[in-house]
Amino acid sequence: MSDVIVLAGADERDLTQLGEYRALGGYAQLERVRGMAPADVIGELNAANLRGRGGAFFATGRKMQFIPGAEQNPNPHYVCVNADESEPGTFKDREIMNRVPHRLIEGSLIAAHAIDSQHVFIYIRGEYLDAFETLRAALDEARKAELFDGVTIVLHRGAGAYICGEESGLLESLEGHRGQARSRPPYPAISGLYASPTLINNVETIATIPKVLELGGAEYAKIGAPPDSTGTRLFCVSGNVVRGGNYELPMGITIREVIYDLAGGIPDGRALKAVIPGGSSMPILTAGQIDVPLEHDALRALDTFLGAAAVIVVDDRACMVQLGLRVAQFYMHESCGKCTPCREGTRWMVQLLEAIEAGEATHSQLDLLLDVCDRILGKCLCPLGDAAAMPVASYVVKFRDEFRAHIDQGGCPFGGESSLDGLFAPVDQHTHHPVVEEGVPA
Amino acid sequence: MPRPLADQVRAIAAQYPESRSAVMPALRIAQERHGGWLPPEAFEEVGEALELTPAYCKGVATFYDMFHLAPVGRRLVEVCTNICCGLRGAQEVLSAFERALGVQPGETTPDGEFTLRAVECIGGCGWPTVVAIDDRHRLNVTAGDVPQIVQELRHE
Numbered sequence: 001m002s003d004v005i006v007l008a009g010a011d012e013r014d015l016t017q018l019g020e021y022r023a024l025g026g027y028a029q030l031e032r033v034r035g036m037a038p039a040d041v042i043g044e045l046n047a048a049n050l051r052g053r054g055g056a057f058f059a060t061g062r063k064m065q066f067i068p069g070a071e072q073n074p075n076p077h078y079v080c081v082n083a084d085e086s087e088p089g090t091f092k093d094r095e096i097m098n099r100v101p102h103r104l105i106e107g108s109l110i111a112a113h114a115i116d117s118q119h120v121f122i123y124i125r126g127e128y129l130d131a132f133e134t135l136r137a138a139l140d141e142a143r144k145a146e147l148f149d150g151v152t153i154v155l156h157r158g159a160g161a162y163i164c165g166e167e168s169g170l171l172e173s174l175e176g177h178r179g180q181a182r183s184r185p186p187y188p189a190i191s192g193l194y195a196s197p198t199l200i201n202n203v204e205t206i207a208t209i210p211k212v213l214e215l216g217g218a219e220y221a222k223i224g225a226p227p228d229s230t231g232t233r234l235f236c237v238s239g240n241v242v243r244g245g246n247y248e249l250p251m252g253i254t255i256r257e258v259i260y261d262l263a264g265g266i267p268d269g270r271a272l273k274a275v276i277p278g279g280s281s282m283p284i285l286t287a288g289q290i291d292v293p294l295e296h297d298a299l300r301a302l303d304t305f306l307g308a309a310a311v312i313v314v315d316d317r318a319c320m321v322q323l324g325l326r327v328a329q330f331y332m333h334e335s336c337g338k339c340t341p342c343r344e345g346t347r348w349m350v351q352l353l354e355a356i357e358a359g360e361a362t363h364s365q366l367d368l369l370l371d372v373c374d375r376i377l378g379k380c381l382c383p384l385g386d387a388a389a390m391p392v393a394s395y396v397v398k399f400r401d402e403f404r405a406h407i408d409q410g411g412c413p414f415g416g417e418s419s420l421d422g423l424f425a426p427v428d429q430h431t432h433h434p435v436v437e438e439g440v441p442a
Numbered sequence: 443m444p445r446p447l448a449d450q451v452r453a454i455a456a457q458y459p460e461s462r463s464a465v466m467p468a469l470r471i472a473q474e475r476h477g478g479w480l481p482p483e484a485f486e487e488v489g490e491a492l493e494l495t496p497a498y499c500k501g502v503a504t505f506y507d508m509f510h511l512a513p514v515g516r517r518l519v520e521v522c523t524n525i526c527c528g529l530r531g532a533q534e535v536l537s538a539f540e541r542a543l544g545v546q547p548g549e550t551t552p553d554g555e556f557t558l559r560a561v562e563c564i565g566g567c568g569w570p571t572v573v574a575i576d577d578r579h580r581l582n583v584t585a586g587d588v589p590q591i592v593q594e595l596r597h598e
Contacts, residue, residue, distance in 0.1 A: 076459070088524045088563040119459075126508045127564045129577040154457050159466050160507030162562070176462035178505035194459050237568055238526040244568030280525055280563075310567070312526055326525050330562055336505075423528045424536055426507075426560045429548035 047217025054202030066189035089310030101138035181382035225252030229295035278307020281387030283394035319418035331388030342385030359411035526567035538588035
């Protein structure tokens with residue numbers, strides 16, 4: 001059996017075309033599923049042990065089982081497809097939408113059937129104009145072919161906010177508000193979009209569903225690293241590698257294989273320094289830890305996560321203080337501002353990291369940085385604050401000597417030669433969110 | 443004669459159970475109609491179409507990075523400077539645009555042709571550096587490509 005599930009057939013055929021997708025058996029599972037009881041569809045997903053590909057790794061079938069039946073809650077039920085892929089290092093959902101849009105549509109319609117919903121919303125990040133256009137064309141084709149069977153699918157474009165990839169921020173944004181995180185409980189399954197039962201899943205998760213049903217849950221569960229990490233992932237490989245890009249592979253492949261066998265190794269004769277395994281919010285691994293298989297349990301044992309399966313490779317030219325600063329600047333910029341620990345804490349992290357990088361910090365301020373991280377972790381309504389605190393704390397713990405050298409030497413030991421030296425952050429842009437006075441000429 | 447904004451917005455709003463959900467699509471349409479940014483009257487137009495206050499509409503717009511509250515140039519050049527592009531020379535690409543256009547990030551050229559911005563990750567990390575020009579992504583851009591790109595854009 002081929003290892004490729006989500007992108008199956010996309011190398012040989014133009015699967016953006018409905019006819020090509022159907023020639024490959026596309027939409028056959030939808031047709032079959034519509035004759036099945038929703039509970040049996042969910043049973044297959046549970047047998048497959050399909051887990052969420054957006055980063056939380058929650059069991060997809062169980063999430064569907066949390067949705068109350070119509071007799072318990074007569075409000076409309078909603079499916080929200082999270083296509084607001086924004087985690088730095090992640091670019092897989094973009095590829096899925098660009099290359100296999102009909103697989104995503106088929107998966108969305110199957111998910112709608114499984115929770116007895118007539119309404120699907122796909123929230124796509126505003127920056128993905130190409131994927132938006134491809135998906136819109138595929139939706140038009142599928143609609144004309146009368147594949148929706150009474151279900152409506154609305155494609156909703158975001159407008160540039162990382163927080164809208166967080167499920168409650170996404171719901172707020174889709175309802176026409178600022179995308180600020182919501183307090184939970186109630187969880188979306190009980191009270192989500194328009195206070196109604198809502199299923200929210202990542203693009204890759206939804207696009208995997210047709211193949212799970214085609215293979216059968218039990219068969220799918222043999223792929224990858226069972227029992228927990230079943231199936232394939234689209235690994236997004238970036239940073240200091242020869243061939244960056246998306247590679248769909250069964251879970252359980254090692255980081256070493258990804259870097260050296262698939263991505264062509266480290267360019268320019270440089271040495272590997274570190275790897276971020278799941279996206280910029282994940283704790284870092286050192287060069288000595290790359291024999292770890294990319295699957296949930298093995299990464300948890302190393303105190304990190306598979307996240308959205310983004311593998312960011314860092315070579316020995318990078319200053320870890322600068323890396324931490326740039327990561328912290330991103331999360332400070334993207335904090336929605338609702339919870340004080342995240343809003344203020346990310347700012348303090350940036351200030352402390354700037355002082356360390358400039359050689360103006362004391363050793364006690366390095367401890368203070370870890371203390372600030374600790375005071376953010378787990379203390380907010382959503383994981384955005386954690387997404388800043390976890391990686392930066394891991395850089396300090398794993399590369400403490402490098403942080404201390406900045407303090408002891410009164411400046412960056414790379415002396416302006418770091419690959420990240422002087423990297424500008426949008427948060428420095430003085431015109432960001434400017435105040436325009438009434439009457440100022442355009 | 444283009445359709446009035448209110449008609450266009452109400453047609454979009456009809457897709458949602460609650461019309462307020464159309465505020466982002468409406469702001470996007472208003473921004474396109476006003477030459478790439480949202481002047482104060484845009485919030486009044488959107489507010490009127492959706493029965494929201496202009497202040498509410500502005501409050502939504504200020505949350506999102508792709509809504510511009512100040513005039514922008516005819517062409518919008520946005521360089522990703524997040525870590526994946528940063529590890530591969532994004533700063534040099536940004537500096538090359540600064541030199542070629544004679545402006546700093548966040549500024550517009552005096553002739554109103556170009557606005558240069560540094561942006562957070564736009565999702566092309568495996569193909570650094572990613573540069574968005576009017577929301578179309580160019581991948582694998584190096585500093586050496588920049589003069590040619592700017593030359594092309596000036597003539598398009």
